[in-house]
Amino acid sequence: MATKNIELILKTLPENPGVYQFYDKNVKLLYVGKAKNLKKRVNSYFTKSHDSRRIEVMVKKITDIKHIVVNSEADALLLENNLIKTRHPRFNVMLRDDKTYPWLCIKNERFPRVFLTRRVIKDGSEYYGPFPSLKTVKTLLGLIKGLYQIRTCKYDLAEDKIKAGKYKVCLEYHLGNCLGPCEAYQTEENYNKQIESVRQIVKGNFKNSLKTFKQQMKDKAENLQFEEAEKIKQKIESLERYQSKSTVVNPKISDVDVFSIVSDESFGYVNFLQIVHGAIIRSHTIEIKKKLEEDDKTLLELGIIEIRQRFESQSKEIYVPFEVDLGEDVQVVVPKLGDKKALVDLSQRNAKYFRMERFKTMKIVDPERHTKRLMAQMKEDLRLPNEPRHIECFDNSNIQGSNPVAACVVFKNGKPSKKDYRKFNIKTVDGPDDFASMEEVVYRRYRRLLEEDETLPQLIVIDGGKGQLSSAVKALEKLDLRGKISIIGIAKRLEEIYFPGDSIPLYLDKKSESLKIIQQLRNEAHRFGITFHRQKRSKQAIETELERIKGIGQKTALNLLKEFRSVKRIKNAERSQLSKIVGQAKAKIIKDYFSKN
Template identity: 75%
Template sequence: DKIEVLENYQVKSTIVNPKINNVDVFSIISDDAFAYVNFLQLSHGSIVRSHTMEIKKKLEESDKELLQLAIIEIRQRFNSQSKNLLLPFSCAIGDDIKVTVPKLGDKKKLLELSERNSKYYRQERFKQVKITDPDRHTNRIMAQMKTDLHLAEEPRHIECFDNSNIQGSNPVAACVVFRNGKPFKKEYRHFNIKTVDGPDDFKSMEEVVYRRYKRLLEEDSGLPQLIVIDGGKGQLSSAVKSLDLLGLRGKIAIIGIAKRLEEIYFPNDPIPLYLDKKSETLKIIQQLRNEAHRFGINFHRNKRSKAAIDSELERIRGVGKKTAEELLKNFKSVNRIKKASIEDLSKTVGNAMAKKIYENFH
């Protein structure tokens, strides 16, 4: 008990208000599996003790039921004799104990401090669990995502799509895959846009989603439980069209994330969902979106630079695509081709062509 008290001691003896004397403050926060109750003990206006208890839920107990049990246990453990309690909601503790649910002032601030301690303790526990019991950590996040996004099943396999085209050149798309909330890089895929002329995000999204899931169906590969589309209602509607064509509508959950306010869109629902900015669900969706963007941009950049290199060599009269590829294969870069002597160039393309290339760069 002493070690636990020491680990959870988060506040020094802070003067709050000399008029607040011999008061016990309790707060509770909870998730699907655990509740966290923080206890602050005040004496002569100073916080003299802080302790947080973790309670594993066995049934569907309410926060009120769990808080009542925790108050009795904690007060017995620390031998608290205080007759005044500050609580987040009214609870029946005993006839001789006065319960106050503060709305304003220093008492309300004390309750908020206690809640912050509960949240801080929970975050620290999450960090420990992530290291010591990664399966429990993953299971908790998957359950949280299922609840937050109103899904029929946990999203163990998520895929996210992003389009990349800069000034309409070399349109490409990327698909990244997360399994159990973590990147699964060997399943990432790039797409060259084949059926769309010019920059058209909606048509491009329609094409890549169709190609991706047509292929998975043909190969009888496992389908994801959730698809995330980087974009708002327009891109989401385009992706949904492809799922309709493939007969997958309703079999895979699909959402869009808009960049401006990080709002989540669902098909045929004009009102977006706003997740708490600190929620782990939103963090995973943002990570998916950012990873898809990074993966797509890198592919787009490589494709564009390759096109620029090819065109620079092909502008030389007599140099075609095959010759350009042969030169790059042997010299590795345009810069090395520029510095090469006629003798070196002739080993790859013959004397006449070597002379043309040399004269072009000199």
């Protein structure tokens, strides 16, 4: 059975690819695993019985769970391998041997070879990977071989040896797979152009290669070399079919710390990724509570110093999203493109997920803290003098002026307070006049609250633009409440927020929690108003001649209409037929009424 701490962690795990880590009560790493969906995979350990005794024992020892979010399942596989190799968890046995994942090597030599290897040797060669499987590398090598004539021999093609005629072309040359640089049939410049194209393909950039091949195909076709043009066309199709999306890690990025930050009005969340030989070996996020209104730069600098001390990091290079001051001993890099920028982005994603999980946790174990944070955010976003703990929202409902009604919904501490909802029949307005209707209901609502000495809201939300807002403000002015209650309007088209006397609307971020609360208020008012409006229309629709009969109510009329389908059939029905539905007494009343009319 999971402890309360574990149950809470399980509820807040993201549904994203990543790596999870199980720890025991002594904070020792028990197990590292990968998952396409972290939430489903980790929960499975605690929601089903296991055939393996080893897994049962491990689950009983788990007291804490940590995780790292990555971009794809393949990345999770690679990260799992790195963590197991460096941390040696007790319950991981599959990847503890010396086997490593495959790399693609462009050899540091004249007329470079391109081949698969599992060993990264620091000899100036270029290594791309690691790849999640041998099949991926072989597929990529097959593509390269089909597109370019790259040599496979291990000859030392030094210039003096070629000139001396030391080598002879082999079968690969005669098959068209190599252009014979060993006998100087191919220049070094031409060969290196092919290698540069290979580099771009390995990095996932097919644009230049496709452009070159398409131009070659066009030239061959114009010269009536249709067979050659067809071969190039096949190469283009091969390139376009190639769908390998494996993220490669640049092994040149070594011994680097990556930091990023996300923050809100109360906390900063600093994420740390430790990179060794191009691979992530650690991820950690800390929460820093703001005492004053510290900016992200200040918080990130504090977070970097704290984390580097905690993990005793000696890295001389740091990647961050913006400039920070850490002294002269550390080189600070703000990447703009490429693999370095991708690492900073990944760090930022982990910080964001950590923040989201903290919000979920707050809702479960500390709802008051979550409410305080939300109210403080709304106060800031909407420029309010006070936190909007009590909000009321108004909406009008009518169809071409028929049955005009209005609704008022109430939110307290960011949640609906349904016992305080109110609905209004429009009494003083004739026809479809939304502006006048809004003025009437706002006036009636707050006149009554004042008469009954009830608590007034800190914020009023009007469903509508400048017109409806102006009408509501008029009502507040009549009650001498203008300036005592904050009031805004929300227009449906672009979700603009309007303030009294300001013609320029406020546009909140579409992901803003403040906007989501306002939208929820507006939608709830609309739902409540529409429901009331439908009820009125339905009641009006069943007001038939039957209800004009003294002693026959709405329920009796409905029962009769369900059975007989029309008033005419009820009028022509026998008394005995009516008695079966409404009883003898009411049947007599109905027959007497129709006999006189």
